[in-house]
Amino acid sequence: MKAYKLDIGGIDYACVEAGEGPLLLLCHGTFGGKRLMFPQLEYLSRHFRCVALDWRGHGGSGHTPGGWTANDLVEDVAAIIGALGEKRAMIAGVSQGGAVGMRVALKYPEKVRALVNMCGGPGGPPPAAIRRLYDLAAFFAEERDEAVRRAAVVEFAASYFHAPSFITREPERFAEEVDAILSHPRESIRLLPCVPESYVDITPRLGEITCPTLIIWAAEEARKTMGIELAAAIPGAELVTIPDAGHHVNVDQPEATSEAIERFLLRH
Template identity: 65%
Template sequence: MKKYSLNVNGTDYACIEDGAGPLLLLMHGTTGGKQLMLPQVEALSASFRCVAFDWPGHAESGFNPAGWTADDLVEDVATIITLLGEKQAILAGVSQGGAIGMRVALKYPDRVRALVNMCGGPGGPPPAALEKLDQFTKIMAEGNECERREAAITFSKGYLHAPDFAERDPQRFENEIGVLLSHSRKSVQMLFNVPRSYVDITPRLGEIKCPTLVIWAPYDSRPALGEQMAAATPGAKLVTIANAGHHVNVDAPEETTAAIKAFTSTLS
């Protein structure tokens, strides 16, 4: 597996890559990191050129101290495809990754061969949720290490996973806590500016023309949204992963990867 950095429109993106074949970009969610996509990279690299990266301000990537928005990330993903020497990519994203993937498919339809959206909504979080997320990131930026770890555990259990995930898979849960704690204190309070910047694309879902798979989870905070999005997206397929939450690929990596494999096997 290769590790490298790409300078993308002035920001250094930390990347991992494995495999050969059609390009498959694996994009994590807000507060996540490329490490959380490793099960998919490892399983899918037999058929695809798998590239996962840290979004700006996350883990090993750089960031613009003036901030960045969803529109910036859309441009970055299009640039990444070009920098990797490809004309198209399959975009597979969790949460923010799925939300950005949809927007790339709308703005640059010729660049997106197919789309896998894992619990990525078309609009931003409601104001009450953003207020709680701001409180969380303030602790992550300013708290001592005990306070930061406690906040990371509470956030991960409360927002990202099925209720029994931490007990069912303590090592995977601990890995995610490590990712949460790895983000720069300077950038962490800026991470939710991206979902805050989303313009709701619900009215435009019918314009997505590429093959689309929507992977959803019953313990996502919006359990019915996946079905609604799949119904609004032409030809989209829906797979619901049992006993999983918002970070569905972390809760159920084998089942999620199997769904992606089945979907991509149908692509011409």
């Protein structure tokens, strides 16, 4: 694996790359980080040029002090594909990564060879959930007692992202996710909910997505039927449901998720 940064419109994007072949962008969710995509990067780099990135404000990437939107990330992805010397890419994203991927496929269909959406919805969370995310982000930014801060991140990640069995089944993997969340700069972590807040519901436009699409949905995802609804609305989309997995399906069940992505992309 090699690590580097790309200057995208004045924002440094931290990336890790492995493998050769068609370009595959691996995009994490809000509060996640590129390291959470490493199991997919390592597995899929046998066939593809895999690039895992930190979104704006996450991990090693820069950010804009005034915040940013989902539309900004759509433009960033389009620019990243070009900066990597490619005209087209496959996009595999979880949560925010999947939500942004669908929007890239709508705005820049010529740039997206195939799309894998893992638990990414077409719209944003309700206002009460957004307020809760902002409150949590402010706490993560301001709390100076590291033990208290870590305990809050543990509770947040366990309740939002995972199947009930995950923490006891994979304690090391869960600790890695907690470390990833704690690694975000304090000045940017408070801004991370600005993307979920910015989503405009694209449900009426899902039928316009023309690239081959795989929906990977977690059996323990709170929005039980959304995966079925997305697959029905996107022409020709395929659906794979991963058992014993929550919202961060690729973290809960990395092997099953990676295998599903591999099977799909090798056909397209």
